[in-house]
Amino acid sequence: MSYNLLKGKRGIIFGALDENSIAWKTAERVHEEGGTFVLTNAPIAMRMGSINKLAEKTGSKIIPADATSVEDLEKLVAGAVEELGGKIDFVLHSIGMSINVRKGRHYTDQKYDWTQKGTDVSAMSFHKTMQVLYKQDAMNEWGSIVALTYMAAQRVFPDYNDMADNKAYLESIARSFGYFFGRDKKVRVNTISQSPTPTTAGQGVKGFDGFIAYADKMSPLGNATAQDCADYTVSLFSDLTKKVTLQNLFHDGGFSNMGVSDAVMEAFVEKEEE
Numbered sequence: 001m002s003y004n005l006l007k008g009k010r011g012i013i014f015g016a017l018d019e020n021s022i023a024w025k026t027a028e029r030v031h032e033e034g035g036t037f038v039l040t041n042a043p044i045a046m047r048m049g050s051i052n053k054l055a056e057k058t059g060s061k062i063i064p065a066d067a068t069s070v071e072d073l074e075k076l077v078a079g080a081v082e083e084l085g086g087k088i089d090f091v092l093h094s095i096g097m098s099i100n101v102r103k104g105r106h107y108t109d110q111k112y113d114w115t116q117k118g119t120d121v122s123a124m125s126f127h128k129t130m131q132v133l134y135k136q137d138a139m140n141e142w143g144s145i146v147a148l149t150y151m152a153a154q155r156v157f158p159d160y161n162d163m164a165d166n167k168a169y170l171e172s173i174a175r176s177f178g179y180f181f182g183r184d185k186k187v188r189v190n191t192i193s194q195s196p197t198p199t200t201a202g203q204g205v206k207g208f209d210g211f212i213a214y215a216d217k218m219s220p221l222g223n224a225t226a227q228d229c230a231d232y233t234v235s236l237f238s239d240l241t242k243k244v245t246l247q248n249l250f251h252d253g254g255f256s257n258m259g260v261s262d263a264v265m266e267a268f269v270e271k272e273e274e
């Protein structure tokens with residue numbers, strides 16, 4: 001169902017790799033709501049994934065950019081404004097990567113070159129993106145910038161590894177840059193803290209299947225899917241959420257405020273005599 005919530009709005013969507021990607025679902029949903037956008041991803045991901053299919057389906061142009069390269073981002077933002085015919089109303093940062101996670105390197109045995117690369121890709125890239133948008137004055141007033149995060153920024157999930165630290169940094173950047181973007185350009189900046197979701201990045205986390213099933217059993221509404229996340233993101237890009245900013249918004253079926261659920265208790269309670 002479409003409500004035309006994004007009619008006339010222009011944006012940039014980072015991070016659609018394949019059909020499972022949260023950014024992919026969001027791009028489809030934004031398109032349904034009348035928004036137009038440029039798709040972007042790292043040059044290497046463009047070869048691995050199937051982003052061309054999404055571009056075709058949504059009538060979008062792809063401008064490759066490594067989100068750790070300010071030069072690439074400058075070209076991307078200028079190119080998007082030109083391609084879309086005006087300033088930008090919404091941006092989705094849906095990027096995450098840890099080499100330590102990928103290569104099974106334990107949190108207590110980090111290879112710091114990898115840690116640094118992961119921080120650059122997963123967190124600093126958000127600062128770089130906003131700095132380029134800010135300096136080029138590329139955002140329209142009452143625009144909306146969203147990045148995706150995970151609750152490991154606040155609570156311990158041992159296998160999330162150095163991504164936990166990257167997400168804490170990402171969420172802090174949203175607040176710090178969000179202040180200046182709000183004050184100077186009336187642009188809002190938020191992070192969505194999403195349930196575990198079966199995507200390429202998600203499945204890289206050790207023990208992901210158990211993890212996703214546990215979160216589902218703990219949450220009164222069950223895990224939020226990538227599709228649910230796309231819907232929520234559309235609402236944050238729309239004019240219905242103009243005064244929401246500097247927030248980390250949990251989108252997790254209630255997981256973040258749970259202590260324990262009946263379903264999880266059941267696995268631990270000793271069977272009572274009949």
Ligand SMILES: NC(=O)c1ccc[n+]([C@@H]2O[C@H](COP(=O)([O-])OP(=O)(O)OC[C@H]3O[C@@H](n4cnc5c(N)ncnc54)[C@H](O)[C@@H]3O)[C@@H](O)[C@H]2O)c1
Nearest residue numbers: 015017021022042045067095096148196197199200201202
């Ligand atoms: N899947 C989950 O369980 C989950 C939960 C909460 C938050 N998130 C977050 O959602 C976001 C999207 O991830 P996803 O789950 O859709 O997985 P995904 O693997 O589909 O998306 C990650 C994207 O990051 C891109 N990327 C990596 N390095 C890049 C670079 N240098 N420049 C530009 N792009 C680069 C990848 O190409 C890919 O498109 C990430 O920030 C992730 O941490 C995921």
